Amino acid sequence: MAIYKGPTEDVLFLLDDVLRIGRYDNLPGFTDAAPDIRRAILEEASKFCEQVLTPLNRTGDAEGCARHPDGRVTTPNGFKEAFRQYGDGGWMGISAPVEFGGQGLPETLTVAVNEMMTSANMAFSMYAGLTQGALAALIVHGTPEQKATYVPKMVAGRWTGTMNLTEPHCGTDLGLLRTRATPQGDGSYRLTGSKIFISGGEHDLSENIVHLVLARIEGAQPGIRGVSLFVVPKILPAADGSLGRRNSVACGAIEEKMGIHGNATCVMNYDGAIGWLVGEENRGINAMFTMMNGARLAVGVQGLALSEVAYQNAAAYAKDRLQGRALMGARFPDKVADPIIVHPDVRRALMTIRAFNESARALVLWTALQGDIAHRSPDDKARQAADDHMGLFTPVIKGVLTDIGFANTVVAQQVYGGHGYIAEHGMEQFVRDSRIAMMYEGTNGIQALDLVGRKLPKDGGRASQAFFGEVAAYLKAKSADEATNGIQALDLVGRKLPKDGGRASQAFFGEVAAYLKAKSADEAMKRYVAPLAGALGDLQRATMWLAQNAPAAPDNAGAAATDYMHLFGLVGLGYMWCRIAEAAQAKLSNGDGDAERMKAKLVTARFFMERMLPESGAHLARIQSGAASVMELPADEF
């Protein structure tokens, strides 16, 4: 069976030493999350994962969910009891407002806990995750009455939530949706239509299920501007808040799918079901995006979470499995063979995953912290900057972390050889489960377009300029100007080199080369900072290329989007590695903390710079090749 242990120490290192969360003690809820509280919560979460959720992961996959003739859906054995413990443990509402029964702690902590729950059991954790998303939408857009009716019960884990967007003929293009809502004159509506791919649409974990449903009010205009959001409970609450009669919404079928078998993916049929408007008429998409942005971040975390648990298992197997001998000579001559971790190609696989996981976690926590600032800071400018960051990084985290996270589950499975293909080890389940994260909540292609077409140009590029500026300033501060010179040099290659036969740039190259040589001996951060400067240069050139080539021909943006997103992600992860390396060096010189773990950070940072960051050049080349070879073929020739 697969093993799992929550990365408590790594989360605390990132929060305390890299992101220096202590700086934000003035924000509401942050003082309540003192260091000892944070540790206690993370340790408890890890324990819950190890003892309760992990053992249910493989059995949940094998058993799956069942729809019974009467329309009831049952979850795998053990899920119900585990969900009760989850609710009773207060996990749903760590960051929910105190007035509704939550603990009001930073969202950053919820995100860290959710990574663990997802690693341990993704299918299970989705029931909770969707509920947290629905909670977010209700808290922001619900009426006081709606909040009072639904929120406390959901925070307690007694009721769960869902998102109902997709219909058979429309997923990405929600403007095509057909589910209609007929006003009843008493403030309620009757909803009729069919929704598909509804995670947790029906199940036996909670007393009630609160569906948030996109539908078109009768007479509203076609397209996305005629879509509204409704709350449609499975069981209608009575006036006293108790459960009343059954609403006319039912699960028509459970999808047979590749993975996350423990989560019921339902076709939901609304047959004149009673619902109430959430937020404004015809502004359903806006209300939905409140939960969507959180959901996209959560899905990005799923990519990280599955990569992490896959890594832990592959590392354990690599240390245990005896096969072959080290290339440099037997390491354990007394055994029949060496453990396969002696082989460079096995280590390459493990280091690849690890170099992603640790920086992806940093990126996630950094962004979650920005989310907390955006929601809780009293300072307008800080809130705006944090909100910019959130908007910019949401598609990057969703798209990049799920693409690489999935790829890493495949890499981890590969460490097992043929055994990785066998269900009992659990590695193939991580591959199957993580695969969905690249598709739902907007395919990763959509995330890339969101980044390139919307987030990048938004507000005159304010968010991306801020990020580029932050990284450039960091590089400058850390490398005595050398990295910034590197950036300028790279920038010159793209822009100035052809001018005057390259005379000016040749002179400058000589100067920079001499400078780099002089500096190279004494800069502890050089080996991390210099490669990042190169990648940032690639990103800036890609950005400039887009600015010059996309407005007149948007296909150039479309053809570049996925590569741009990944290039952006590389720079984001590389920046995290620089900051991690810096914090690790500081702790090593202070003799503070686990020296072996800090040294491992430095090795892994180097691996990232040497073996993952070089991909930036290939991304740039693809971006700069433009749309021609992508768009030229007539559709009939495909």
Add this chain to the structure above:
Amino acid sequence: MAIYKGPTEDVLFLLDDVLRIGRYDNLPGFTDAAPDIRRAILEEASKFCEQVLTPLNRTGDAEGCARHPDGRVTTPNGFKEAFRQYGDGGWMGISAPVEFGGQGLPETLTVAVNEMMTSANMAFSMYAGLTQGALAALIVHGTPEQKATYVPKMVAGRWTGTMNLTEPHCGTDLGLLRTRATPQGDGSYRLTGSKIFISGGEHDLSENIVHLVLARIEGAQPGIRGVSLFVVPKILPAADGSLGRRNSVACGAIEEKMGIHGNATCVMNYDGAIGWLVGEENRGINAMFTMMNGARLAVGVQGLALSEVAYQNAAAYAKDRLQGRALMGARFPDKVADPIIVHPDVRRALMTIRAFNESARALVLWTALQGDIAHRSPDDKARQAADDHMGLFTPVIKGVLTDIGFANTVVAQQVYGGHGYIAEHGMEQFVRDSRIAMMYEGTNGIQALDLVGRKLPKDGGRASQAFFGEVAAYLKAKSADEATNGIQALDLVGRKLPKDGGRASQAFFGEVAAYLKAKSADEAMKRYVAPLAGALGDLQRATMWLAQNAPAAPDNAGAAATDYMHLFGLVGLGYMWCRIAEAAQAKLSNGDGDAERMKAKLVTARFFMERMLPESGAHLARIQSGAASVMELPADEF
């Protein structure tokens, strides 16, 4: 349900126009494979795939194989009848010797047919594929009596074959194997031990199953030099060749696995089973490698085959699914939305798969043709050169085609959005099925080590030098020396630039740049040849780096192996694209054949050069970073 159509026209174009198979009419069997015969065989194969195998693919996956209490194993509904048709149609023995009932046609044709069968139904085609592998070993290493007993029945498809290598504690490291063979004094042996992961170890498709089993003769030395190969039939043949009594070999269990559910992956228990030595004592590994090399090529073809069928389905879906509008304005304003093939990111996905498939097919057929030459040419030198090519390209094809082929099934699945996750469309099955190809017949990490550690240095590097020389000569011929200059220029960057402050190289760069500029207008092949020259330069630099850095520190080879293999594969595929583009240009100027299809080849070649080949630089950077960051972390820190 998934669709499939055999790529008959593409195979014929590659054989006739790119590889010019007509040149080999002097080889035995080749005259029998005249152009009309080749077409007829491929069209028949395609029809069999479409009508018989494709419909059984999804049902076979859903139903799987079952082991019954009496040890019998049944395959999914319809497999038995389909396998009878396969045998009766003569598909097993297209290339088998005529004396044993085969048709004696080129192996190249078998490989083309096997691609189709695998696309249509990988789980099914494995029963036949393993039989072909066992046939190859028996024909080369079997005694005349063994051949007479087994080969004709296997060629007829009445008996099937298996390979028994893996044991629970040993896969890659076969020297550890424990199955033992006790001589009985009458030339027979009794085998005892347990084998795992035996594809088609037990089933209901054939009258008998011929197991080829690696075991250690009692008293033989430990390690790989004490291992011999045995033939162990499920049912012992009587003296007259009819079926006699049951041998004591039985299926102990069927593995529960990620995919290829229609193929029975068995635990096989040998309990004093009667067997006979195949080939020499203690040389079992050599005999096994006769089937292994063919099997590795066949597994590479599986990567291509699944990528092809996944592509066909994704392309059909992209042309059919209406969602969103083209970035440059609605393309079908009368429809509710445009088909998603208008979106650059969807096209990028499809082009990525296609640019691989068509060149991978060329590489496979080229290599299969070399296999035919190696086995059938009367010319010693031609045989040796062809054998060198086979040895060199076998790990590349196995490793690269299965890595990219699998990745492409994921890309194709992504085109479906969330629908790709649902079993009914069949896309997730392609992902699950193709995944095994990266692991069995030696994991791709092992292929990479085989390439770098064995095939590259073999015979003083004769095979790789021959390949590099061929590509360089081709580039030179096609580009009036320009590409070769490009290679030299790139070589200089790596080796000579630092000398004398770079003065000599600066002068040379200016010269090359002027030359390139002068030539760029008139060279039809330039846009294909120049990028390939760059990638070949990367590959040569990587090769030189290995030559300089691996002998003293083998970990440098181990840490570079996977990247080197993929860089090698890129150059191989790029070379195929140049030759495809050249053939397509010739047909276009002759007005010969389907002009639209030939134009599509040119577009796809360009896409490959612009969007896939840039990866070569990243591979080189990783290779040159060496083993340090890969090997430094103490094992306990993983």
